[in-house]
Amino acid sequence: MGRKFFVGGNWKCNGTTEDVKKIVSTLNAGELPSTDVVEVVVSPPFVFLTTVKSELRPEIQVAAQNCWVKKGGAFTGEVSAEMLANLGVPWVILGHSERRALLQETNEFVGDKVAYALSQGLKVIACVGETLEQREAGTTMEVVAAQTKAIADKISCWDDVVLAYEPVWAIGTGKVASPGQAQEVHAGLRKWFEENISAEVAATTRIIYGGSVSGSNCKELAGQQDVDGFLVGGASLKPEFIDIIKAAEVK
Numbered sequence: 001m002g003r004k005f006f007v008g009g010n011w012k013c014n015g016t017t018e019d020v021k022k023i024v025s026t027l028n029a030g031e032l033p034s035t036d037v038v039e040v041v042v043s044p045p046f047v048f049l050t051t052v053k054s055e056l057r058p059e060i061q062v063a064a065q066n067c068w069v070k071k072g073g074a075f076t077g078e079v080s081a082e083m084l085a086n087l088g089v090p091w092v093i094l095g096h097s098e099r100r101a102l103l104q105e106t107n108e109f110v111g112d113k114v115a116y117a118l119s120q121g122l123k124v125i126a127c128v129g130e131t132l133e134q135r136e137a138g139t140t141m142e143v144v145a146a147q148t149k150a151i152a153d154k155i156s157c158w159d160d161v162v163l164a165y166e167p168v169w170a171i172g173t174g175k176v177a178s179p180g181q182a183q184e185v186h187a188g189l190r191k192w193f194e195e196n197i198s199a200e201v202a203a204t205t206r207i208i209y210g211g212s213v214s215g216s217n218c219k220e221l222a223g224q225q226d227v228d229g230f231l232v233g234g235a236s237l238k239p240e241f242i243d244i245i246k247a248a249e250v251k
């Protein structure tokens with residue numbers, strides 16, 4: 001099927017210069033599967049992006065955690081997609097639930113951001129996921145389909161998009177989705193692609209899982225048919241991130 005396993009490390013708003021040095025040296029010393037087996041991308045805060053990019057081993061790529069919705073200009077505090085492209089930052093995370101919830105980013109706004117970032121040559125890790133209330137109300141698929149549709153409405157090619165399914169109730173809570181719960185939503189999203197975009201996009205787009213992924217639960221999750229990798233928060237700041245990357249060997 002040719003979906004290369006993908007492991008993203010989302011450092012969020014964490015770290016000092018010293019912490020970043022430590023994480024980079026752990027990653028540089030780690031024994032990793034070959035790049036034929038796994039694609040690894042870490043996402044430091046903006047201020048550390050260029051240092052991390054220049055000090056990290058070349059097999060590991062970097063991602064920004066956000067970018068502005070359109071061309072740069074008079075938008076104080078924002079970072080544009082063209083700036084990231086200019087710095088050689090290949091990836092950006094968009095639509096993370098923390099931004100959707102805390103900064104009121106709507107589905108449409110996220111769709112616009114994804115489209116603009118792609119137009120500037122960036123690759124996108126686009127996040128979707130339901131809250132606990134939505135899961136309990138039985139609307140999980142409806143919610144993630146609407147989030148995915150808002151992106152699909154704005155783009156015509158999924159080649160440079162990785163879709164991250166991140167149930168909000170599992171993020172930073174230590175409450176991981178069971179392998180069965182993750183597989184069910186991933187399979188549902190793949191079916192959504194098949195019915196609404198194309199069989200090819202369904203077969204080739206990587207759908208990764210995020211939410212309390214750790215060294216101890218990663219192998220079982222990676223064993224699920226439609227789980228093509230992970231977006232890792234807390235554990236990506238720790239040496240166990242290497243073990244999570246190695247879960248690619250399960251495939």
Ligand code: PGA
Nearest residue numbers: 171172211212232233234
């Ligand atoms: P977590 O975060 O691994 O700390 O739950 C995942 C994410 O928000 O991407």
